[in-house]
Every structure is written in structure tokens, then in C-alpha cells.
Amino acid sequence: MPEDREVTIYDIARYLNISAATVSRGLKNNPMISKNTRKKIAEAAKSLGYQSNTFASSLRSRHTHTLGVLVPRLNSHFMSSALAGMENAANRHGYNLIIAQSLEDVEKEKRNAATMFNKRVDGLLISLSYNTQDIHHLEPFFKRKIPVVFFDRVYPHDESTSVGINNQEAAYNITKHLISQGCRKIMHLGGNLLRNVYQERLAGYRKALEDHHLPFSKKLYLTGPLSEQAGADAARYILDLPAEERPDAVFSANDTAAVYCMLTLKTAGLRIPEDIAFAGFNNDPISRVIEPNLTTMDYSGDSIGNTAATYLINHLKGISNLYTTNAITLRADMVIRASSLKNKLP
Amino acid sequence: MPEDREVTIYDIARYLNISAATVSRGLKNNPMISKNTRKKIAEAAKSLGYQSNTFASSLRSRHTHTLGVLVPRLNSHFMSSALAGMENAANRHGYNLIIAQSLEDVEKEKRNAATMFNKRVDGLLISLSYNTQDIHHLEPFFKRKIPVVFFDRVYPHDESTSVGINNQEAAYNITKHLISQGCRKIMHLGGNLLRNVYQERLAGYRKALEDHHLPFSKKLYLTGPLSEQAGADAARYILDLPAEERPDAVFSANDTAAVYCMLTLKTAGLRIPEDIAFAGFNNDPISRVIEPNLTTMDYSGDSIGNTAATYLINHLKGISNLYTTNAITLRADMVIRASSLKNKLP
DNA sequence: GATATTCACGCAACCGATTGCGAAAAAATA
DNA sequence: TATTTTTTCGCAATCGGTTGCGTGAATATC
Structure with a gap:
């Protein structure tokens, strides 16, 4: 039970009357050292309570694990x-x-x-x-x-x-799914286009619209931080829209915004998915708690x-x-x- | 632009014709070194692209930050x-x-x-x-x-x-709150008593019952992993109870179990909080998504x-x-x- | 039995920064 | 100007593993 001094390979070396180099190699199971001494080293190390010093090792070997x-x-x-x-x-x-x-x-x-x-x-x-x-x-x-x-x-x-993941394909599929459900005015809540994920999701969304001969409308594309607040804001934006311009679906680039948008719209009396369908992204735990449960991309x-x-x-x-x-x-x-x-x- | 070699304090020392010791001290703004040389060292370090080597430092100084x-x-x-x-x-x-x-x-x-x-x-x-x-x-x-x-x-x-936090007090208060709402048969979903948090929450729950002359019933105390599954299981347990033994409230030691218990009970047709009130613990995001929103302990x-x-x-x-x-x-x-x-x- | 191989291990020089101690230089005091 | 004090810095010994190279012993080969 050493008290304040660290146990080093030198202690082991002295204890076994061998060199520190051998101890070092033995501890790393270097085949250059005989099985027998390797075993003795391992035992001595354990009984002396040796703990390797990562710095010394990293300093010399130049990698840190x-x-x-x-x-x-x-x-x-x-x-x-x-x-x-x-x-x-x-x-x-x-x-x-x-x-x-x-x-x-x-x-x-x-x-x-x-x-x-x-x-x-x-x-x-x-x-x-x-x-x-x-x-x-x-x-x-x-x-x-x-x-x-x-x-x-x-x-x-x-x-x-x-x-x-293939964000574009995922967004394409989820948008296509909404279209297959009869949605024609699909809104997209996106993030900063500097980030590929949002860029690609937007692209997939647009591609799906295009392939189904649906127009892309700037009015139905909101970009922001995708936070709870942003979700609620989007809901208010939707509610402020003239009835004929309102989307019949929302595809959000994450679940948080989708869920808080849903909550706000529900409070305002809209029915989901009858009045407006929803799809998110991430498969966040909240997507399985919100009612109705949120369609989303499982994104492990x-x-x-x-x-x-x-x-x-x-x-x-x-x-x-x-x-x-x-x-x-x-x-x-x-x-x-x-x-x-x-x-x-x- | 050094290519493969690391820039060390020795390089700086050589560059300035001073000793490595001085460089080391200078870099750490040791007052022992004159302001002037300290400045020169800092400049040299920057221009040479010096990056301190944490290992060497940690090895010697014996702390790692x-x-x-x-x-x-x-x-x-x-x-x-x-x-x-x-x-x-x-x-x-x-x-x-x-x-x-x-x-x-x-x-x-x-x-x-x-x-x-x-x-x-x-x-x-x-x-x-x-x-x-x-x-x-x-x-x-x-x-x-x-x-x-x-x-x-x-x-x-x-x-x-x-x-x-004071888990016992928190649990006491939340149980008391349920009691104040008229609940008399409050169930508790707890965790492993090896962990103080669950032990203390149970204690607070029991203390509140006791102080309000309500009996503690083993039938209304379930312990488990507090997972989604555990929450759903608890719901089924409740539903299987004869009507007169059913709890009129559930205090769960975490939000996850509470929420999944609620979801299952709601599916079975129970009204919350009319038929059964709920309180959780943690203020997890899902507690603000479940309907009705879950009473909980904000536990930052x-x-x-x-x-x-x-x-x-x-x-x-x-x-x-x-x-x-x-x-x-x-x-x-x-x-x-x-x-x-x-x-x-x- | 002599020579060639292989095996097992030790020597000692690192890796790069830190620091106690001492000394030279500069400043202050007598 | 001589002496003391302060400032500023260098010497050299660490910290604890790692590793290229070398050597003696053990084993193999002829």
C-alpha cells in the first residue's frame, strides 16, 4: 500500500530485478518478452498496485488513445x-x-x-x-x-x-408520403442552409413537390432555429394566413418545432391530421408522446x-x-x- | 510553417537566445520574467506556431486540467x-x-x-x-x-x-399537493432503493401520507426501472386492480414512467386528472407535451x-x-x- | 563440436515542459 | 565608489514510459 509515491515501472523492475524496458514491454504483452516474465510482471504490477501513467506514455509514444x-x-x-x-x-x-x-x-x-x-x-x-x-x-x-x-x-x-444519412432522400420520401395522403399545400419548417442537413432536407422537399407537379411557395417555407418557440411561431404564422392559403400539411426539419407547432394549432382548434397533417424529423421521444403521434424520420x-x-x-x-x-x-x-x-x- | 516536427519551448528558446526555463515561465506569465521578455516570448510563440504539449506539462506538474x-x-x-x-x-x-x-x-x-x-x-x-x-x-x-x-x-x-436536491422534501411537497387536490389513494412508482434519490422520494411520499393520516399500502407502491415499459406496465397493473382499490393519483419518481402510464390509461378510457391525477419528477421535455401537461419537479x-x-x-x-x-x-x-x-x- | 540463428532482455537516449536553486546583472542604498 | 538588495534568468535534474540498437545466452544447423 504505497502512500504518496506513485508506483512506476521502475518499482516493478527493481522488485523483479529486471530492467524497466522489459517491464514496459511486458506490460504491453510484447512477444519479445517471454511468456514467463510477462506473467511475473503482470503479477508484480497487480500486487504493487501499479497504475500506468498515461502522460509519460503519451509523451513518448505520441498518441493519446x-x-x-x-x-x-x-x-x-x-x-x-x-x-x-x-x-x-x-x-x-x-x-x-x-x-x-x-x-x-x-x-x-x-x-x-x-x-x-x-x-x-x-x-x-x-x-x-x-x-x-x-x-x-x-x-x-x-x-x-x-x-x-x-x-x-x-x-x-x-x-x-x-x-x-441521406437527408435529401429522407425528406423526399416523407414529403411524398404527405402528398400520397392527399396533401397539396405542404409547408416546410427548415433550418440554416449553411448546414447540409437542412439544405438537403429542403432539396428533398422541393424535389418531391416538383416530381408531383406541386408548386413551391415561399410563403410555405419558413426557416429558423427549429426551437419550441419557432414551432409555436410557425403555428401563429399559419393561423394568420388567409384560410385559402393555409397549408394542409407541415413537414418540419425536426420534431421539436413540429410538436410545438402542433400543440399551438390544436389549442387554436385545428384538427390533426384532418385539417393539417404533420411530419417531423429525428424520432425524438416527444414524437411518441404528442397526440396524435408524430410521423417522423427515425434517425438513430x-x-x-x-x-x-x-x-x-x-x-x-x-x-x-x-x-x-x-x-x-x-x-x-x-x-x-x-x-x-x-x-x-x- | 513547420511540417512534421512539433514546435517546442526549446525552439522558442533557441530563436530568442534564452533558456527553455525562461520560455516556460514566460509563457505562463510568471512575474519572475521581465515584462519585456515575456512579450517577446509570446510573440515568438505565436509566430513559430507553438502549441504547448499537455503531456509533458502534465507529466511534470502532475495535474491535467x-x-x-x-x-x-x-x-x-x-x-x-x-x-x-x-x-x-x-x-x-x-x-x-x-x-x-x-x-x-x-x-x-x-x-x-x-x-x-x-x-x-x-x-x-x-x-x-x-x-x-x-x-x-x-x-x-x-x-x-x-x-x-x-x-x-x-x-x-x-x-x-x-x-x-432535497428529494425527500420535494417528494413530500408533491405528494402533499396531490392530497390537497383531494386524492386519497396515491400510488407511487419508485426506483431502486439503493439509490438515494429513489429512497428519499419514497420517504417523502410516505411522510406526506403519514402526516395526513393516509395509510401506506404496498399495493400502491411499485418499484422498477422507471422506463417507458415500466410506466405502461404500471398502467396495466392499475387497470387490473378491482375498481375500489384503484388509486386516484400516481406520483412517479420520474416523468418517463408517469407519461407512459398516462398514455396507457388514457387509451383505456380513464380521464386525467378526474379519474386519476398524475405527478412526475424531472421536468423532462415530454412532461410539457403530454396532455394534460404533467405536474412535476423542476430539477435542473x-x-x-x-x-x-x-x-x-x-x-x-x-x-x-x-x-x-x-x-x-x-x-x-x-x-x-x-x-x-x-x-x-x- | 563449431558456427549460425533465434530469443530474451538491458542500455541509454529520448519525449517536452517544470522548477528549486544559484548566479549574474541591474538597481538601490550607504 | 563599495555594498546590499532586487530583478532576471540559466543550469540541470526531474516526471515515467518508450524504443532503437546491441549483447549474451539458448537453441538450431551442419
Whole structure:
């Protein structure tokens, strides 16, 4: 029971009358060391209560077994699921996660990126903030060949991989579904077009309209932060519209806005889906609580996080090569619920 | 633009014809170094693109400016809010967070604790897993005097501080509120009594019953994982009860179980709150989406996380002393909503 | 039995920043 | 001007693993 002094490989070496180099190698199961001494080292380590010092190791070996994770915010269902997925993958492979949030602020994103770089993370997992314009702040990573994986809110870059879903296709399908339910004036609540996810969802929405010979109307396209407030505001906007211009469906780029829009419209007496059908995006828990339940896109944060992290780690281990893979697209399934079911079944 | 070589303080030293020691001190604004050379060092550092090497620094100085965070799961609204609060506090004070989840499994909690210890975190923030019995696995921290702060799911220990709310009082008040609404047969959905939060909520519930001369009935006390499934199961349990034994209110130890219980009961035709009133705990987003809105305890993860982290950091900085403070209790406010309002106003 | 291989391990130089102690230079005081 | 005090900085020894290279012993080959 050592009290204040740390137990080092030197202590083990002295204890066994061998060199520290051998101990170091033995602890890492280096085949250069005989099975027998390896066992003795392991036992001595345990009995002495040895704990490896990560810094010393990182300082010399130049890798940290730590991944940096940079997200817009920690406290959304999608993000926390993604983090959970990453943590799972990382933990399984002996990696740790340093997590920071940009709070949708580019400046904070830049500072955090710098910190991660300083902490010498082995790789970076990043989902861009709401208003990030470019990725100059990631240059240091690219220069040092530190692999970067974008997830969800990605950015085209040919030395890194993006993990996400096919937003355009998903939005196309969900819009098409609304059309198949007889909706003709479909409103879209979107986010900042700087972010691919919102850009692509808008594109999918427009494409679906076009393919079904429905006009795109600027009056039926609202863009904003997709917050609870934004959802309620959209509802009021709809209510203020002359009756003949009112949409008969709303496709929101996330569930939060959809749900709060629904709540407000319900209070105003509109019936869902009879008067106005709804579809969201994310399959957030609230989508299964709102009445009627919200049709949405199941968009698993967990598998996105897991995939992104696993992929990054595989690259680090040399199993796969990140520089040759441009994007990984995960499946997203439409979950049809009562909020959009005007007919019997889709 | 150095390509593969790292820029070190030695490079700066050579560049300015001074010693590395001076550079090291200068970079940290040590007053021992003249203002003038300090400025020159800062400029040289910038122009050479110097990035401090955290390991080397940590190895020598024996602190990492990193806090370990160990939570049951990352993907709950409460936890992700707590993490967001911690990240905020940590970031503000120049600390980083290493986050891991136990997934409610003691063994994983133990492994994670060991990893954190190995990574030499400066302090540990922990919320215990569902079935953790004791905290032997934290002994290494205590021995090394690495401060530990428990939050939410705490554990009595006299060398560390706990941050949470007064669960008993909160539960007492919410039960009293239900009683004040005329409820006489109040059911309680609780969690594992190993965890103080559920233990205390049960105690508060029982105390309120007692103070109002209402009997405690084992038939009206269900314990379980408080999941969606558990909520639905509780509903079925209620429905299977003979009419005269059915509760006229449910106080659930979290919102998830309350909401899914409500949904199932509503489907079965019960009216809320007329037939059965509801109160939850946490003020989860779903509590504001369910209809009627759920009465609950506003239990800010953000402020708990923020407080816990700030407190830990203050201790590390020597501003406050963690060993003398036993517990920090934050305010929890009852949020009365329609699910429990049988009378006009409370 | 002599030589060639293989195996198991030790030597010592790192990795890059920190810091106690001492010394030279500058400023203050006598 | 001589001496004391203060300022400013350098020396060199860490911190604890890691790793290229070398060596002696064990085993294999002829």
C-alpha cells in the first residue's frame, strides 16, 4: 500500500530485478518478452498496485488513445444518443472521449478545436455549429494528419469522412408520403442552409413537390432555429394566413418545432391530421408522446455516433483508411404515425 | 510553417537566445520574467506556431486540467443537461471533461473509474449506476486525495461532497399537493432503493401520507426501472386492480414512467386528472407535451452539473474546500400543471 | 563440436515542459 | 565608489514510459 509515491515501472523492475524496458514491454504483452516474465510482471504490477501513467506514455509514444468530440450542444436527444454511441464504441476499443460543446457558436467551436488539438487527441469527431461558415479552424488537424470525421452536420472535405444519412432522400420520401395522403399545400419548417442537413432536407422537399407537379411557395417555407418557440411561431404564422392559403400539411426539419407547432394549432382548434397533417424529423421521444403521434424520420443518433467513432478508430488502428472513404450513409426509416394518416394506410 | 516536427519551448528558446526555463515561465506569465521578455516570448510563440504539449506539462506538474465524469447513461434529458452544465463550467475555467457512461452496470463503472484514475483526472464527478452497492472502486481517488463530487445519485462519504436536491422534501411537497387536490389513494412508482434519490422520494411520499393520516399500502407502491415499459406496465397493473382499490393519483419518481402510464390509461378510457391525477419528477421535455401537461419537479440538470463542476474546480484552485462541505442542496421547484389539478388552483 | 540463428532482455537516449536553486546583472542604498 | 538588495534568468535534474540498437545466452544447423 504505497502512500504518496506513485508506483512506476521502475518499482516493478527493481522488485523483479529486471530492467524497466522489459517491464514496459511486458506490460504491453510484447512477444519479445517471454511468456514467463510477462506473467511475473503482470503479477508484480497487480500486487504493487501499479497504475500506468498515461502522460509519460503519451509523451513518448505520441498518441493519446483519446478522441475529441465537438458538438453543437450536449443536451438534445439526438446528440446525447450520438455521444452514447460513440462512448460505447470508444470504450470497447480502449479509447476515451473528450467532449466539448460549441453552443452553436463558431468562436467557441474554434476555441474548442484548438484545445482538442493541444490535448493531442488522436482523432476528432465533429458536428458543426449552426453558423460555421468554413473549416479553417480544423486546418491544424489536417496538417498533422489527425483524422477528422464529421457526423450529422457535415462539411465536404476530401481528407475526412462524413457520417450521416441521406437527408435529401429522407425528406423526399416523407414529403411524398404527405402528398400520397392527399396533401397539396405542404409547408416546410427548415433550418440554416449553411448546414447540409437542412439544405438537403429542403432539396428533398422541393424535389418531391416538383416530381408531383406541386408548386413551391415561399410563403410555405419558413426557416429558423427549429426551437419550441419557432414551432409555436410557425403555428401563429399559419393561423394568420388567409384560410385559402393555409397549408394542409407541415413537414418540419425536426420534431421539436413540429410538436410545438402542433400543440399551438390544436389549442387554436385545428384538427390533426384532418385539417393539417404533420411530419417531423429525428424520432425524438416527444414524437411518441404528442397526440396524435408524430410521423417522423427515425434517425438513430446512437448508430451514427457508433459508426463515426468505430470508423475513426479503425482508421487509427490501420484497419481501414479514412482518406479513401468520402462518406458513410446510414439508413433512416420513415416512421408513419397518426399525425399524417389522412387515409387508412400509406 | 513547420511540417512534421512539433514546435517546442526549446525552439522558442533557441530563436530568442534564452533558456527553455525562461520560455516556460514566460509563457505562463510568471512575474519572475521581465515584462519585456515575456512579450517577446509570446510573440515568438505565436509566430513559430507553438502549441504547448499537455503531456509533458502534465507529466511534470502532475495535474491535467481534466475532470472525469462518470454517469449512468449519457442519453437522458437530465444527464445531458447536467453534462452541458459541467462542460460550461469546466470550459470557463480552462478544464476539460472526459466522459464515460456505466450503462447502469457496476462493472463498467468500476472499469471506467480505473481508466479515469489512470488518466490522472484532477477530480471526479460521478453519478452512481443503478445497482452500485458500495464505492470501493473509488478508493484510489480517496487515497490519492483526488477530489470526488457526487451528483444526483450520491453516496454518503465524508471526504467528498454531494450535489443534489432535497428529494425527500420535494417528494413530500408533491405528494402533499396531490392530497390537497383531494386524492386519497396515491400510488407511487419508485426506483431502486439503493439509490438515494429513489429512497428519499419514497420517504417523502410516505411522510406526506403519514402526516395526513393516509395509510401506506404496498399495493400502491411499485418499484422498477422507471422506463417507458415500466410506466405502461404500471398502467396495466392499475387497470387490473378491482375498481375500489384503484388509486386516484400516481406520483412517479420520474416523468418517463408517469407519461407512459398516462398514455396507457388514457387509451383505456380513464380521464386525467378526474379519474386519476398524475405527478412526475424531472421536468423532462415530454412532461410539457403530454396532455394534460404533467405536474412535476423542476430539477435542473444544468445547474446541478454546473454547481458540481464549479465546486470541484474551486476546490482544485484552493478557493473552497471540498472536504469540509458535506452536501450542496439545490432548489427544486414544483411545477403544477393540469395533470394534477382537480380543483381550481393549488 | 563449431558456427549460425533465434530469443530474451538491458542500455541509454529520448519525449517536452517544470522548477528549486544559484548566479549574474541591474538597481538601490550607504 | 563599495555594498546590499532586487530583478532576471540559466543550469540541470526531474516526471515515467518508450524504443532503437546491441549483447549474451539458448537453441538450431551442419
